[in-house]
Amino acid sequence: MYRVWNFITNYSLLLILGALIALVWANTNPDSYHHFVEFVIWDHAPIGHYHDGHRTLTLHYLVNDVLMAFFFAIAAKEVWEAVILKNGSLRGKKAATPLFATAGGMIGPIAVYLGLALALGSETYDAVKNGWAIPTATDIAFSYLVGRMVFGAGHPAVRFLLLLAIADDAAGLIILAIFYPSGELAPEWLLLSLGAAIAVYLLFNWLPRRMDRGNQARPNSTFMRKKLGFWPYLIAACASWYGFQEAGIHPALGLLPIVPTIPHADRAFGIFSEAEQYLSDLLNHIEHALKHPVEVVLFFFGLLNAGVEFSAIAAPTWLVLAGLVVGKPIGVLLFGVVGAHILKLGLPQGMRTVDLFVIGCVSAIGFTVSLFVASVAFDAGPVQDAAKMGALFSFGAAVLSIVVGKLTRVQKQEF
Template sequence: MYRVWNFLTNYSLLLIIGAVTALFWANTNPETYHHFVEFVIWEDAPIGHMHHGHRTLTLHYLVNDLLMALFFAMAAKEVWEAVVLKEGSLRGKKAATPLFATAGGMFGPIGVYLGLAFFMGSDTYSAVANGWAIPTATDIAFSYLVGRIVFGAGHPAVRFLLLLAIADDAAGLIILAIFYPSGELAPEWLLISLAAAILVFVIFNWLPRRMDKGNENRPNSTWVRKNLHFVPYAVAGAISWYGFMRSGLHPALGLLPIVPAIPHADRAFGFFSEAESHLHDLLNVIEHALKHPVEVILFFFGLLNAGVEFSSIGDATWLVLAGLLIGKPLGILAFGWFAAVPLKLGIPQGMRIIDLVVIGCVAAIGFTVSLFVASVAFAPGDVQDAAKMGALFSFAAAIVSIVVGKLTRVQKAELAPAE
């Protein structure tokens, strides 16, 4: 139990505290809560009668659109390593069945969400349809935590769940970029982001390594690393974020083009692996440096986004919950079974097909990313609040997972002492 608590404090505790505080505050004194959320940090004063270009920076914008870019960059780092590195978990045949299951874990919730909304009538459907992506999300940290409780840390289903969650994150980032722009689309601004990524990669990554070819001392790469460290990538990140913001895509995704440009290790040990703390490539060093600041950012994300009044529970709440608690397990079971049996791609040794149902229940914890999608899918108001409540209630999936695990007689497998 100590290891579970240690993991919780490392990755999720501040987020939970922020969300619980927001719920309590919004339901006891909603006026002061909403005033806090929209607190104006900075406002440029209009010159004379010229109001064009007048901008306001609120606390909500600072956290959701600017600081959350660091959270999505860390998620993108894990996806990038899983896809391109030699030991990447999303490479080769071993990733085939989890990737099929990921697709099921997205199409299942979408089908349930939109299908139920359609049967509720055209007015309801029109009001909630844009939230179809909310139940597709899987909160990696919370799902991993619950997965360890249900299966035990050494069970192959936990690794399967992680592969699924990482792939789900990758798909979620794509969905956010394509289907939920933050404003009028102006894709030409993305050329700035692309140029920043290419230039910083060529000048500060590829070129020093090219100049060091054949020299084991690697003087140029060492000089760049020692004297410039992360600074060129921070500058490129700021430029890329600005490009995303002006392009109309959600600026929280603005650091994604820079992640592949940063020097990285030639192998990956896996998400949440202790071994990664011993890697000294710049990408891992930056991730380790950002870990605690991102925890604080997630606290404020929970505080600013989870403050929903219980009176706002509505159709969107139940649709999000149904998408997660019904659509996820059914989709993951159907697509995972199809990959494992008819397509003969198999499942990891020590796993049963019925375990896919339990994995689907665990993956139904949407929370962080579901909250984020709800905040961009709907304008502030009753529907957004109802959808957010569904994302918060997805914690019920943890209890459902434990119960379903008992019913399906999951044999817990703890790590061997040597590990």
Template sequence: MYRVWSFLTNYSLLLIFGAVIAVVWANVDYESYRHFVEFEIWDHAPIGHFHPADANHEAYRTLTLHYLVNDLLMALFFAIAAKEVWEAVILKNGSLRGKKAATPLFATLGGMLGPISVYLGLAYLLGSETYNAVFNGWAIPTATDIAFSYLVGRIVFGAGHPAVRFLLLLAIADDAAGLIILAVFYPTGELAPMWLLLSFAVAIGVYFLANWLPRRRDRGNQDRPASTWVRTKLHFLPYLIAGCISWYAFMRSGLHPALGLLPIVPTIPHADRAFGIFSEAEKYLTDLLNQIEHALKHPVEVVLFFFGLLNAGVQFNAIGSATWLVLAGLLIGKPVGILLFGWLAARPMGLGLPQGMRIIDLAVVGCVAAIGFTVSLFVASVAFDAGAIQDAAKMGALFSFAAAAISIVAGKLCRVDKQIS
């Protein structure tokens, strides 16, 4: 149990505290909570919420506390998620490489199509007015919270069960798909491709100057003087500058700025092989990408606290149709989609399951993966404007914690063979 508690404190405890404080605050004094969330840090700022020009004012931006956390600081959280995705795809022994990833990838597809189908199908049955009001939130129940799912997965299956690794593969693939969905389907404004080109140009430039060129100059020289000079003298500075430019370009491009660091992550020198998500071995790696991740760990924990504080504050009377649609998508669509597509991949397609894992375990994995929380909250905040529907959808994301209890019960009913090590 100590290892589980250690994991929880390292990755999720501050986020939970922030969310709990927000819910209590919003239900005790909603007006003061909203005032806190919308607190203006800088009016007519170079970054922030965009206000188009009208008859009385020129276009301008306002930097609020909510924008600072959700649009700027959460870019660090998504950069760490992108780092895990990048390593899983590109490195030797990466989790998402080869045949071993095929069944989890198919299950991930089911874990996204299932919730979308349930969400939109039930919304359609509720009538055109409800359907039109909630349609844009179709991506909210597709999310899987990696940290909480991993925690619950270890409780249900035990740390040594192959289903835990299967769950991690599914969750990281889900994260990758979620990043694509955010970029493609939830722009923050009219798209400006020239700004997006600037972001990718900066990424190419920093890769060439700070990564490829030093290694090229060191070719055949075991002392690697150029690479050593860049690593010791400049360290992460070139990537910090590139990251700031890329983030600003994303903001001006119309894509969500929280994704602004994604083009920079693949340019940073990384390890030669992957050790797996949440692997203890990674803390001993000295490549710059892992050094940056380790340096960001504690700041991102604080960011997640404020994310929970600024986004989870919804009143209990906000519960509405969007709440139940999000919950149904997660609690019904996820398990059914993962079970169906996992079975198709494992049996008819012959891709198989990890040794020691049964078909019925896919249903339990689906229940665990139904914990949407962090990313579901984030998608709800961009899918809907502030108001009753957004609050109702956020309540559904918060209630997805019920999947933890459902998972434990499902594990008992399915006679999961718990493996501690």
């Protein structure tokens, strides 16, 4: 439990603190809050929001589009290891049913969100339809913590939940890249990102290992690690980020092509494993080095994005919330049943079918990524603010999960 709480402390408590400060500030002095959010750092800058023929770097852009790239890089690292490593959690039959449940946990919220929006009339539907992806997100840290509270640390449903959350993160990154461009698309700029990734992989990863074949001392790889470290990958990351910005794809995803190029261990113990800290490969070293900076980034993310006036509560608030707390549990249950029973993929030993519904309730905690998607799905204004409030209210899914766990008689299992 210590490892889980340590992860929550590292990556979520400062985020929540920033969000709480933002809520108080926005509801007591909204003018000064919005002036702070849109503070101009550099006008006519090489990076920033593009308007009137030039770019302007604001504090909001610096945090959401530049610094949050490190947060998404850490998420991508966990997804990459889960997929590529021999013992990765998203490889083989063991991941099949969780992947089906993940699909349901995304399709269900979308159906509920858009269905209710359509029922409210064409005017409401047209205003909110672009926010369909907001309720698909799962906050991996808090969902995992609540899952352990509901099921106990040793219950197989906790492992199932973690697989679902990792797959959900992967799907969320794809959705952001494809459906929420930051400007007019210029895909030729992605060649810069691709070229940076290929170059840094060949020159600083593949070539040294190739030269070290048959030599257990691995002098070339050791030289690259000790003398150059992360610097070649940071330079490539900057080039890739710029390519994403110019391509019109959200630049917060700009580091994703570089993550797979970094030398990594041939095994992973999992995002919440105590043993993870003892891995000394460069990829894990970079993740550990980013830990404290990302804490600060998440604080400012919460501060700059959660400042919503309570008067902004409106239809989008309830649509997002309904998508999460209604669509997630139903979608996870239905698709999980299809995978486990109709396709005969099965459930982990000791896990009941009804536990799928409880897992769906736990995964309805959207928060971090839901806030992020809301900030890119809508222009600043009442619709965006109302949608963000729905993301904040999704914390209520924690209470719902505990209640549903009691009603379905979940038997907690500790190690």
